[in-house]
Amino acid sequence: MGKLDGRVAIITGAGRGIGAEVARTFAAEGAAVVVNDLGASMDGNTDEGTPAEEVTEEILKAGGKAAANNCDITDFEATREMVGQAVETFGRLDIVVNVAGIIRDGMIFKMEESQFDAVVAVHLKGCFNTSRHASTYWRENRGGEYRLIHFISGSGIYGGPAQPNYAAAKMGIVGLSNSCASALHGYGVTSNCIAPIAYTRMTASLEGKSTVMDYSPDNEKMSTKNVVPPVVWLASEESSWMNGRIIQAGNGRIGLFNSPAIEREVTTPGIWDMDDAFAEMNTTFKEAIVYPNPFRKG
Numbered sequence: 001m002g003k004l005d006g007r008v009a010i011i012t013g014a015g016r017g018i019g020a021e022v023a024r025t026f027a028a029e030g031a032a033v034v035v036n037d038l039g040a041s042m043d044g045n046t047d048e049g050t051p052a053e054e055v056t057e058e059i060l061k062a063g064g065k066a067a068a069n070n071c072d073i074t075d076f077e078a079t080r081e082m083v084g085q086a087v088e089t090f091g092r093l094d095i096v097v098n099v100a101g102i103i104r105d106g107m108i109f110k111m112e113e114s115q116f117d118a119v120v121a122v123h124l125k126g127c128f129n130t131s132r133h134a135s136t137y138w139r140e141n142r143g144g145e146y147r148l149i150h151f152i153s154g155s156g157i158y159g160g161p162a163q164p165n166y167a168a169a170k171m172g173i174v175g176l177s178n179s180c181a182s183a184l185h186g187y188g189v190t191s192n193c194i195a196p197i198a199y200t201r202m203t204a205s206l207e208g209k210s211t212v213m214d215y216s217p218d219n220e221k222m223s224t225k226n227v228v229p230p231v232v233w234l235a236s237e238e239s240s241w242m243n244g245r246i247i248q249a250g251n252g253r254i255g256l257f258n259s260p261a262i263e264r265e266v267t268t269p270g271i272w273d274m275d276d277a278f279a280e281m282n283t284t285f286k287e288a289i290v291y292p293n294p295f296r297k298g
């Protein structure tokens with residue numbers, strides 16, 4: 001018995017890295033998978049190979065069920081057709097895992113408009129596109145245990161200094177996921193995010209450079225295999241009670257992030273006096289800023 005027997009999933013960016021690992025594992029656990037990848041370079045600027053076909057071939061050879069899809073997830077109509085492909089090929093759709101991503105790093109004071117737009121298009125618009133079309137299908141086909149799983153990043157949560165575009169796109173996805181979690185629960189859909197940590201081409205440049213993590217192909221804990229268990233769990237029917245949350249996965253750890261909540265509050269019975277508001281915040285809020293952040297103090 002596989003943990004995803006009979007379920008059907010679309011996995012974007014499944015030709016390489018974490019997405020490919022998710023696709024292979026989903027298939028090994030009994031799911032039929034649409035392996036989406038357009039085969040892009042890391043900055044999304046150039047075409048690089050046919051990774052969706054390669055992963056699909058690998059799954060089929062291992063006795064699994066898979067179909068390749070090469071659409072660009074920034075294309076609204078093409079993602080509608082991808083949902084149609086899943087339903088026509090495998091008879092239904094239960095799970096969408098949004099993994100595809102690109103990076104075009106730069107400091108905020110030097111970033112070109114095109115760098116910002118391209119990264120937001122792939123991550124945020126891409127997640128919107130697949131979620132939009134899948135949820136329309138789910139609303140018309142009630143009664144399932146449906147799942148949206150979106151890949152986000154610690155760079156958004158903690159504020160990666162050279163990734164304002166990527167950090168903004170990733171936290172935009174958190175808002176999208178939270179809205180979907182509220183809107184779609186009545187249709188049997190949960191929506192959650194994964195903040196992964198793994199050694200892939202996207203993090204290879206951090207090898208020997210990170211002071212907080214050992215990014216290395218020789219570090220077993222950094223394998224993409226360590227990201228997959230909570231993704232399979234979220235995709236399974238066992239996780240129906242988990243909705244609108246972020247799970248960190250990788251480096252041998254699986255962590256549940258808290259949900260943003262008011263930590264400290266100061267109040268006034270009427271209109272704030274500006275000096276009083278300053279004084280209250282300077283004392284009450286300062287005491288609260290104690291959480292660890294790898295990128296900055298406070």
Ligand SMILES: NC(=O)c1ccc[n+]([C@@H]2O[C@H](COP(=O)([O-])OP(=O)(O)OC[C@H]3O[C@@H](n4cnc5c(N)ncnc54)[C@H](O)[C@@H]3O)[C@@H](O)[C@H]2O)c1
Nearest residue numbers: 013016017018038039040072073100101153197198200202
């Ligand atoms: N590796 C990490 O430690 C890490 C950390 C934080 C977040 N992430 C996120 O996890 C996800 C996977 O990252 P990875 O390290 O496996 O990267 P990767 O570069 O190995 O894989 C990303 C895949 O997405 C595909 N892709 C890019 N644009 C696409 C588009 N428009 N349509 C369809 N496919 C497209 C690429 O061709 C590539 O195969 C990304 O969303 C990334 O931002 C990764």
